[in-house]
Amino acid sequence: MDKVRIGILGLGNMGTGHARYLIEGRVEGAVLAAVSDVRSERLELAAQEWGTELKLYSTAEELFYSGEVDGVLICTPHYDHPQQAAAALKAGLHVLIEKPAGVYTKQVREMNEAAARSNKVFGIMYNQRTNPLYAKLRDLITSGELGEVRRTNWIITNWYRSQSYYDSGGWRATWAGEGGGVLLNQDPHQLDLWQWTTGMMPKRVRAFCSFGKHRNIEVENDVTAYVEYENGATGVFVTSTFESPGTNRFEISGERGKIVIENDKMTFWRLRVSETEFNATFKGGFGQPECWKFEIPVSDGGNHMGITQDWVNAILHGTPLLAPGEEGIRGLELSNAMLLSTWTDGWVDLPINEDLFYEKLQEKILSSDKHKDANSYETLDVKGTH
Incomplete structure (x- = not known):
């Protein structure tokens, strides 16, 4: 061939x-x-x-x-x-x-x-994943340049969507038509990059999702999630579709400094010695490791x-x-975990209880306006296929 x-x-x-x-x-x-x-x-x-x-x-x-x-x-x-x-x-x-x-x-x-x-x-x-910003971030983490990851924070609220956008298609922002909101439609890339660049999936998630906040829709459009990792690191993921102007800032704190991606630029605050080494040897009162600030050059890309x-x-x-394709399940599991945490009002361990999530999703589908509209969605069944 x-x-x-x-x-x-x-x-x-x-x-x-x-x-x-x-x-x-x-x-x-x-x-x-x-x-x-x-x-x-x-x-x-x-x-x-x-x-x-x-x-x-x-x-x-x-x-x-x-x-x-x-x-x-x-x-x-x-x-x-x-x-x-x-x-x-x-x-x-x-x-x-x-x-x-x-x-x-x-x-x-x-x-x-x-x-x-x-x-x-x-x-x-x-x-x-082809975007040089995130490819470089992954390289800096996997190579050990940042040291062990200790905290991740991603706020991505620059997904502004008006009511007219949601009204442009009867399937939009419905459980039966799309199966989710901002987490499933706007954030799949970020949820994938969150785990791909760091090389870590959380061990448990606690999330707070709002459904139809400031918009007449069924699905989630405002999410704040807190996660914990096996190595003791923590993370926060915040996203919405109604904030203007919005923010897209990904910050990763590690043993050897901090990396921030914002406004299509990467900044690395690099410690001269690791925080672990400094803490073990420093004998003064107030003090911090010497820190150097770098703008990391990257080319355009990501198409x-x-x-x-x-x-x-x-x-x-x-x-x-x-x-x-097999890796698509990872970001989706984060999305499912955030919704399940909200629906059950509690912590969700990963891997999630897939049967419980499926059960809860079917409840949403059956109550969906789109499911009730037989004329516009005749082929839907409650297994979530169409």
Whole structure:
């Protein structure tokens, strides 16, 4: 194989964006061979814009078994990702899914098991892993330059969404339509980066989520979560969709200093000696380790095309994936844990009780306005698929 024939499932904003750079030939070793969408008008527009040579399919199954593609990029609604990924893998196709991996970890774990059985290349569109800021942060932590991580703090409130945004689609911000709010829609990249850069998952979570705060919506749009790690470190994650202006600041404190990412810049306050060594040897009253401030130079980056290229390279050349699809469950587990902590009003240990989360989610789906609207959401069932 010298070219990977890619099919795109779902021609919404993300699917259309992926299609355009593939058609422009910006991913080496890849060609867009086919697209699929349940909406006939989207297929008609695709034919008009991209030409009649592109194969068009109205169902996922037709695309998967067409023989026209080697791999698929899945850009459908959240609930569909695990089911469709497993079906594509079973059909013998390589798979790249858009984030999030799914809505609940029980379903995503089944998808991961299907991937393990398939011997196919399975990736997830965590394009922020290609962002040099976070790649450098991961390097500074894993290399030991920061020392042992002692505290993480991420405040990301620059996701402003107006009521008109939520009203633009009946599926938006509903339990039945999307399965969650800011944690599932806006924050999957940050939840992934939080654990990926530090190399740590919390051992337990206590979160406080507000649902429909200052907005007429069903799902969470304001979250404050506190986490504890095995090594004694702690962390805080704060996010919302109604603050203007918002903030995006990621701060990591370690044994050898502090790193802050804010306004697309990285600053490293580096201690000349580790805090542990200073504390063991200092005999004065008040005092602190000598600290040097550095602006860490990084280049621009972090686009979707980079992950697609990485996936294609893995298919053609066997190179390791930057964002394996199996790792999508980690950020999702953090999201699920925060919601479950709020619903049960208590601490949640990781790994979470997946059956309990599923049970609580079904309660939300059954009470969802979207679920009650049979005319606009006829195919939903309470297992969370559509």
